[in-house]
Amino acid sequence: MSVSSPCHVCPGAAKDLFSxxxxxxxxxxxxxxxxxxxxxxETLFHEGTPAxxxxxxxxxxxxxxxxxxxxxxxVVGTRHAGDLVGLRGVLAGIPYANTAATLDPATxxxxxxxxxxxxxxxxxxxxxxxxxxxxxxxRRVEDELVERNHSRxxxxxxxxxxxxxxxxxxxxxxxxxxxxxxNREEMARLIGxxxxxxxxxxxxLAADGIVALDRKGIRVLDLPALLKLSE
Amino acid sequence: MSVSSPCHVCPGAAKDLFSxxxxxxxxxxxxxxxxxxxxxxETLFHEGTPAxxxxxxxxxxxxxxxxxxxxxxxVVGTRHAGDLVGLRGVLAGIPYANTAATLDPATxxxxxxxxxxxxxxxxxxxxxxxxxxxxxxxRRVEDELVERNHSRxxxxxxxxxxxxxxxxxxxxxxxxxxxxxxNREEMARLIGxxxxxxxxxxxxLAADGIVALDRKGIRVLDLPALLKLSE
DNA sequence: CGGTCCATTGAGCACCATCAAGACTTGTGG
DNA sequence: CCACAAGTCTTGATGGTGCTCAATGGACCG
Numbered sequence: 001m002s003v004s005s006p007c008h009v010c011p012g013a014a015k016d017l018f019s020x021x022x023x024x025x026x027x028x029x030x031x032x033x034x035x036x037x038x039x040x041x042e043t044l045f046h047e048g049t050p051a052x053x054x055x056x057x058x059x060x061x062x063x064x065x066x067x068x069x070x071x072x073x074x075v076v077g078t079r080h081a082g083d084l085v086g087l088r089g090v091l092a093g094i095p096y097a098n099t100a101a102t103l104d105p106a107t108x109x110x111x112x113x114x115x116x117x118x119x120x121x122x123x124x125x126x127x128x129x130x131x132x133x134x135x136x137x138x139r140r141v142e143d144e145l146v147e148r149n150h151s152r153x154x155x156x157x158x159x160x161x162x163x164x165x166x167x168x169x170x171x172x173x174x175x176x177x178x179x180x181x182x183n184r185e186e187m188a189r190l191i192g193x194x195x196x197x198x199x200x201x202x203x204x205l206a207a208d209g210i211v212a213l214d215r216k217g218i219r220v221l222d223l224p225a226l227l228k229l230s231e
Numbered sequence: 232m233s234v235s236s237p238c239h240v241c242p243g244a245a246k247d248l249f250s251x252x253x254x255x256x257x258x259x260x261x262x263x264x265x266x267x268x269x270x271x272x273e274t275l276f277h278e279g280t281p282a283x284x285x286x287x288x289x290x291x292x293x294x295x296x297x298x299x300x301x302x303x304x305x306v307v308g309t310r311h312a313g314d315l316v317g318l319r320g321v322l323a324g325i326p327y328a329n330t331a332a333t334l335d336p337a338t339x340x341x342x343x344x345x346x347x348x349x350x351x352x353x354x355x356x357x358x359x360x361x362x363x364x365x366x367x368x369x370r371r372v373e374d375e376l377v378e379r380n381h382s383r384x385x386x387x388x389x390x391x392x393x394x395x396x397x398x399x400x401x402x403x404x405x406x407x408x409x410x411x412x413x414n415r416e417e418m419a420r421l422i423g424x425x426x427x428x429x430x431x432x433x434x435x436l437a438a439d440g441i442v443a444l445d446r447k448g449i450r451v452l453d454l455p456a457l458l459k460l461s462e
Numbered sequence: 463c464g465g466t467c468c469a470t471t472g473a474g475c476a477c478c479a480t481c482a483a484g485a486c487t488t489g490t491g492g
Numbered sequence: 493c494c495a496c497a498a499g500t501c502t503t504g505a506t507g508g509t510g511c512t513c514a515a516t517g518g519a520c521c522g
Contacts, residue, residue, distance in 0.1 A: 066377055068377075068381060072381070074377050074380065074381060076373055076376065076377070087366070088366040088369055088370055089366075091362050091363055091365075091366040092363055092366035092367050092370065093363070094367075094370070097370055097373060097374070098373075120359065120362070121355070121359060124352070124354075124355035124358055127355055127358040127359055127362060128351065128352060128358055130362060131322045131351070131358060131361060131362055131365065132322055132323050132324070134322075134362065134365050134366065134369065135318070135319040135320075135322040135323035135365065136323050136325075137369070138319050138365065138368070138369045138372065139319055139323065139325070139328055141369065141372055141373055141376060142307055142328060142329075142372055143328070144376060145307065145372060145375060145376040145379065146297055146299075146305050146307070148376065148379070148380050149305065149379050149380070149423060150299060150303070150305060152477075152478090153477080153478070183500070183501090184500075184501065184502095185500085192380060193478080193479090194478080194479060194480080195500090195501080195502095196478090196479075196480080196481095196501095196502080196503085197477090197478060197479070199501065199502055199503080200478095200502085200503080203502080203503090215486090215487075215501095383509075383510090384509080384510070414468070414469090415468075415469065415470095416468085424510075424511090425510080425511060425512085426468090426469075426470095427469095427470080427471085427510090427511075427512080427513095428509090428510055428511070430469060430470055430471080431470085431471080431510090434470080434471095446469095446518090446519075
């Protein structure tokens with residue numbers, strides 16, 4: 001009846017999530033998972049396939065997207081350390097709606113759906129925490145829906161950049177911040193536009209002295225201006 | 232320890248949802264709720280206000296939307312008999328993200344968040360069912376996100392019309408189906424466009440003999456064609 | 463018969479995707 | 493170390509979609 005700490009090496013939110021498991025449950029979880037480190041651009045699962053596991057991100061970034069009949073890739077969101085991926089499909093008992101792929105090298109634990117669902121059924125606190133998580137994530141996607149429909153590309157781009165320069169410790173957050181190194185196409189898809197339009201948008205920002213584009217990536221020079229554009 | 236059937240007059244999914252409550256829990260729920268019938272275009276709650284209740288739709292249609300700083304109204308979805316409204320805010324303990332308003336006369340029960348959360352914490356089965364529900368709804372909103380971004384207005388309009396003519400019993404579903412009576416502006420917002428563009432789109436459909444526009448509303452003449460446009 | 467509300471229709475335009483060409487970068491092999 | 497090739501980024505030109513603004517046309521109502 002004591003409370004164990006499974007997934008104890010997992011950083012961030014996942015630790016909070018599973019801290020409610022009983023010792024036996026925790027060790028069952030630990031026995032069932034196998035952390036795996038993916039390289040950049042590897043696929044965790046494909047849309048339309050049965051939801052056999054919930055993936056718990058330990059480090060790195062996972063991109064969720066769909067492939068349209070036209071072949072176009074639509075990015076729905078990204079997940080980071082402490083986030084769960086594939087939760088919805090497993091809970092609802094339906095195939096994954098999205099394809100999940102790493103954006104950078106990432107370490108991820110796969111939790112088999114049978115084990116996961118068993119724990120959820122047994123442990124009401126876990127269930128409640130998942131409800132809260134799902135609710136928050138839901139909210140984020142809904143925000144994204146409104147955003148994509150009613151913000152111009154310039155605004156979304158500014159927001160995208162600002163998001164990546166804000167979270168760092170405020171002390172060192174000088175203008176010389178290290179930068180986005182992904183290529184234009186990837187970045188464009190995350191924002192929901194095309195490489196060409198993104199290029200123009202970035203160069204417009206550069207012309208205003210808000211960002212600097214050197215060949216190693218993008219540096220933000222004027223964060224306040226960027227935030228202003230994000231409003 | 233016997234299983235009661237609270238909210239027993241409630242049609243559809245809500246009945247399934249609460250059928251897992253114990254007798255005491257069911258009567259606690261019954262004592263806490265007060266069904267109320269709203270007129271058309273009444274507001275249940277406003278975005279940004281604390282989430283004090285979950286609303287259970289007994290009949291009618293509830294529209295969820297946000298008001299942008301520009302004053303523009305963005306519709307995020309609609310909810311019908313058996314659906315819950317405001318669930319996310321209550322579960323996550325955050326203010327409502329949307330405003331909820333009736334589209335037509337609707338009967339809705341307000342479940343105080345304290346009572347609702349108490350039941351969820353006590354009853355794991357209820358919690359699990361909510362997880363499933365939330366997961367499914369989440370999925371729908373994500374579909375909508377992709378849809379809004381990558382379908383033309385014509386397609387979305389066709390889908391909107393088709394949805395309202397399909398669900399009826401297949402037997403009587405002849406071409407003479409009764410019609411949409413809401414005004415253009417409301418309809419345009421539900422589809423995510425403007426009244427002008429919607430008017431043009433509808434008249435294009437009428438020119439192709441797919442719908443008929445008389446002043447009492449819209450009738451679908453060629454459902455197969457409409458479904459084809461929805462793909 | 464005016465007045466009001468809504469639907470319709472027209473004209474113009476903003477935004478952004480697309481297509482296409484050129485510049486630059488990087489990698490490879492001689 | 494250079495030359496060439498492939499990939500990426502940039503820049504230009506063009507067009508489509510749908511929003512905005514504005515005017516017109518009915519329908520309904522007093």
